[in-house]
Amino acid sequence: VWEADVDGAVNGVSVATAGMYTAAGTKKGGLYLFDRNGATLWKLTLGDNVYDVALSSGGTYLVAGSDDGCIYLYKNSGEQVWKKKINGNIYGVSISDDGSIIAVGKREFEVSAYDLQGNRLWNHKTPEQVLDVDVSPDGSVIVAGCSDGRVYVYDREGNLVWSYNIRMPVNGVSAAIYGSYIAAASDDAYTHILSEKTRAEILKVPSLAKVRGAALTVTGTNLAAASDDGTLKYYALPITYTPAPEATPEVQYPNQPTVPATAASAVLEISSAPSGALAYVDNVYKGTTPVIVTELTAGTHSVTVSLDGYSSYSTQVELSAGRTTSVSASLAPTAKTSPVTVVTVIAAAIGALLIFAVGRRDD
Structure with a gap:
């Protein structure tokens, strides 16, 4: 659809509803916001490796985590709402669709939640490094993936509701609405699909190499997974969404x-x-x-x-x-999609951000 050059390797990318905005963070400290046509709305240099970025559903807010030990919150105008020094290396950030809760995962064995004003709501120690975090679209569930191979599921108040041991480092996590389904990208070359109902694994999606990132659509019925073999694959999963x-x-x-x-x-x-x-x-x-x-x-x-x-x-x-x-x-029914890979993208450029599809959370 479009392609944009940035200042180096891209660590994190996030897309707002219907591709209205796309955000990217780079190893050189660049923070970018693009419009739906790929035009650069603004670029900031945060001074250190921007490891992860996240947009609220409509793209009103953008949160970024950097190796300088700071969390940054911006409006889509480029105005900084706040900057909070929390020390350590921030490996993952996420924000609810309405922007009311922000999750942060740190290399220093911590997962935290903040409100829109920058107040810390809670903080928990984990046994190992937190490699990624995600907030469910409705903001009711926060998920952390850790290097000890466990997925930790917290409620909005910070209570540990349940956990699951994949037994290999969890590089990326994604939660569907209400936390009904959770995807965990792992070093074992699988994306593990967990169910809140059974609090166990219900599906393993294979890849040819370590899986670095995973993203579920709102209802959890579709999955995008990126792996070390240079591919991004999009799946229709053989599961059914049931409203809470x-x-x-x-x-x-x-x-x-x-x-x-x-x-x-x-x-x-x-x-x-x-x-x-x-x-x-x-x-x-x-x-x-x-x-x-x-x-x-x-x-x-x-x-x-x-x-x-x-x-x-x-x-x-x-x-x-x-x-x-x-x-x-x-609502008119659409043709059913077979539960197989429907898109495969081969990553062929370094220092460029390639956008092939929009709407990370849209079904």
Whole structure:
């Protein structure tokens, strides 16, 4: 789709919803933000190896971790929100879709969480180096992959909920919504798919070399994995996404009590056929349909509804203060994809960022 030259080897890359923005961090300390056409919006030099970057869903915020022992948070305008010195080498960063929680993994055996204001919410020691972290799209689960071969799963408050031993270093992790599925890229040349329901491995996806990174789509039904043989492979996984019980109201949408809008805000009711689809407002995840979104500002907002196996629905809606507006999405089924590799990309350039697909978290 596009190609952009940067100042050296790329350590980390992140893509916002629908490819609106792409961020990259380099070994020479470069931090880049590109628009959907590959134009450089801005470049900063942080002064040391930028090991990982992460964009919030709509690209509003960009977090970066550097070998200078600092976490950086920027707006997509390039304005620095804050810089926090935490000492040590930061190997992984991640941010929830709404930007409300940021996860950090350190070589010095630590995993931490911060809020949007830069306040540390919690910090835990791990037995070995934290090689990567990920926050589930809804922000409810934080996952850490460590050099001791374990995947550690924490809730938003920092409680260790469960862990799983792969027995080989975990180079990359990715969590689907609600932490329902977790992908762990490992030195054993496999990407291990773990299920929250069983808290165990349910699938191993083979590669020809050590797997360095993995990324699941929102529902966990698709996987991208990058390995040392120079390939990036995209898979349709033979698993089924089921919305979390607490995410779908027991009372069906038309009979659900309407939340009144206050005089200064607007309310948006989003439904779909079938229900249980992922709903986004202004590229920020708001829940599964049917869902009521409150405290919105008056004016034009974008609405996107998506469900695995169906075409996505997108529209613009005009909201008025003190009023409730409804959006109903009729989703059309798409052709089923066979659970095999559908894309293979051979990495052929050093010092260049190649973008072949967009939407890291989009199904």
